[in-house]
Amino acid sequence: MFEQLGLIGCGLMGGSFAMAMKRAGLVKRVVGYSKSPSTTERARQMGVIDVEAPSALLAVSGADIVLLAVPVAATEATFKAIRHLVTANMLVMDVGSTKRDVVEAAHRVLRDHVASFVPAHPIAGKEVSGVEHADPDLYQGKQVILTPTERTLPAHVRRAQELWEGLGCHVHQMAPExxxxxxxxxxxxxxxxxxxxxxxxxxxxxxxxxxxxxxxxxxxxxxxxxxxxxxxxxxxxxxxxxxxxxxxxxxxxxxxxxxxxxxxxxxxxxxxxxxxxxxxxxxxxxxxxx
Amino acid sequence: MFEQLGLIGCGLMGGSFAMAMKRAGLVKRVVGYSKSPSTTERARQMGVIDVEAPSALLAVSGADIVLLAVPVAATEATFKAIRHLVTANMLVMDVGSTKRDVVEAAHRVLRDHVASFVPAHPIAGKEVSGVEHADPDLYQGKQVILTPTERTLPAHVRRAQELWEGLGCHVHQMAPExxxxxxxxxxxxxxxxxxxxxxxxxxxxxxxxxxxxxxxxxxxxxxxxxxxxxxxxxxxxxxxxxxxxxxxxxxxxxxxxxxxxxxxxxxxxxxxxxxxxxxxxxxxxxxxxx
The missing domain is CATH 1.10.3660.10 (6-phosphogluconate dehydrogenase C-terminal like domain)
Known part of the structure; x- marks a missing residue:
């Protein structure tokens, strides 16, 4: 059970995650940030997030779990934006469809705090995007691949696994490659x-x-x-x-x-x-x- | 309205056609033949055909409409088997996914009676085959392509068009190529x-x-x-x-x-x-x- 989810990217994947976490009773509060303020606002109006954050960094502030749900190409920039507030106790995950590039970016940017990062790829999606298509059932019954490295803290991997299982997913671990x-x-x-x-x-x-x-x-x-x-x-x-x-x-x-x-x-x-x-x-x- | 359908090939495509024709009130009686006697028997037991014919030729005997619903590679052999009973008043069609080879085979084998042949391709199917998957709704709302040549009798093309429209299809004409x-x-x-x-x-x-x-x-x-x-x-x-x-x-x-x-x-x-x-x-x- 988590206190506060910092959600970076309130589109289809991020929005669906927040809705599913709330419904499963796995998180109390969701603070969200999207690059486009209108998306963040819509997410709050829809009840997908509770609070709008004015920046990615402020979305992370006070969170015990952070989800990056941004295009894979924006991952490194997002890590840079948040790194000063990532802590050892915080579980940080992404939902990107590629993992080697994400893991490399995490190592480069997060340095020691890379231990908090559990790279994740839920095999779910739709051919439409945007928070208006967010769906608390999106992840239900789907597979999630975690690709921890030797620097990922095993306790975080366990928490990540339990969390996705709590959303009804089947979790597998693989090497990023x-x-x-x-x-x-x-x-x-x-x-x-x-x-x-x-x-x-x-x-x-x-x-x-x-x-x-x-x-x-x-x-x-x-x-x-x-x-x-x-x-x-x-x-x-x-x-x-x-x-x-x-x-x-x-x-x-x-x-x-x-x-x-x-x-x-x-x-x-x-x-x-x-x-x-x-x-x-x-x-x-x-x-x-x- | 037809009196008797000679159905050669009682699988998914042929069986579905017979069921749809019966349901639409477009044919009174269906005489069916399949290469495998057990298929023909099952088709009759299921009520897909009324009478089992012991050969392709006998399935054509007395028919005013004939449908070849066999694999495209078997088309020429089927034309050879039935050509002695094809008449000028009989509407003969196929359902093959390729048309140039079928038209060539028809010209080679049927000679003057090629005027009776209206090559047809209903764009419908399933990834399963066999009479047990036959479905009177298979053709409903689907497109059917007719590829008549300059030797096809226009009256037969019109009858073919009306028939497929009667089964709920959208009919187009194209050159075989x-x-x-x-x-x-x-x-x-x-x-x-x-x-x-x-x-x-x-x-x-x-x-x-x-x-x-x-x-x-x-x-x-x-x-x-x-x-x-x-x-x-x-x-x-x-x-x-x-x-x-x-x-x-x-x-x-x-x-x-x-x-x-x-x-x-x-x-x-x-x-x-x-x-x-x-x-x-x-x-x-x-x-x-x-």
């Missing part, structure tokens, strides 16, 4: 592909007509292409090393299958499709594939 | 990509662990990867020329965006993502993009 490779594969690359597919169609003659013919498969496949451009620009840039690795592996698979289709190698093509189809048919969110 | 290019872009390539993505992840060290971390975005993006392997092998092979064209355009877009991420060109990357994101955000199934 493994996290980034995994999410390059299952999230960042699929987003990049969805953007590139839309782009490739839009720029051909009759492309808009073609798009009008997309059915239910196209709808689901491209849903993530509608995601927030600034947020995804930042994620793709932050995780570019792993992303490029994954993209290369994907392209090899794509080239292999395309070549089989071109050469009329039906049997071998069917074999590869069957493998993919079986794996996907047995896939369940939040469960390790057998 | 335009159809195949469009569906390579919005359906066949997305399937190939989804198969290749699953494949690329499965074959890396820790791949199964990675898959366990996929969230809601991954779930929707890869849903089509669970599709039927034989059916998709046939579609990818049948439409390989257009598929390869589309795959090349997609790969150019992907390479461009990857390069921008690698080079840290955030502004330009955001521009391309924004274009894709806006297009997808304004996309509505069945509507031409403005």
């Amino acid at each position: 493994s996290h980034d490779a995994a999410f390059a594969a299952v999230s960042h690359l699929p987003h990049l592909i969805a953007f590139a597919l839309m782009h490739g169609i839009l720029h051909q003659y009759n492309g808009k007509e073609f798009l009008g013919l997309g059915g239910p498969g196209f709808k689901d496949f491209t849903r993530i292409a509608a995601s927030d451009p600034k947020m995804w620009r930042d994620i793709l840039l932050a995780n570019r090393v792993e992303l490029v690795e994954q993209a290369k592996m994907f392209q090899r698979s794509l080239m292999t299958m395309m070549k089989l289709a071109e050469d009329g190698e039906g049997e071998k093509l069917e074999e590869l499709i069957t493998e993919a189809s079986n794996a996907r048919a047995h896939w369940r969110m939040g469960q390790k594939l057998k | 335009s159809h195949d290019a469009a569906f390579a872009a919005v359906s066949h390539l997305p399937h190939l990509i989804a198969f290749a993505l699953m494949h690329g992840i499965l074959h890396q060290y820790n791949g199964k662990e990675f898959l366990g971390l996929g969230g809601p975005g991954f779930k929707d993006f890869t849903r089509i990867a669970a599709s039927d392997p034989k059916m998709w092998r046939d579609i990818l092979l049948a439409n390989r020329v257009e598929l390869v064209e589309q795959a090349k355009m997609f790969q150019r877009s992907l390479m461009t965006m990857m390069k921008l991420a690698e080079d840290g060109e955030g502004e330009k990357l955001e521009e391309l993502i924004t274009e894709a994101s806006n297009a997808r955000a304004h996309w509505r199934m069945g509507q031409k993009l403005k």
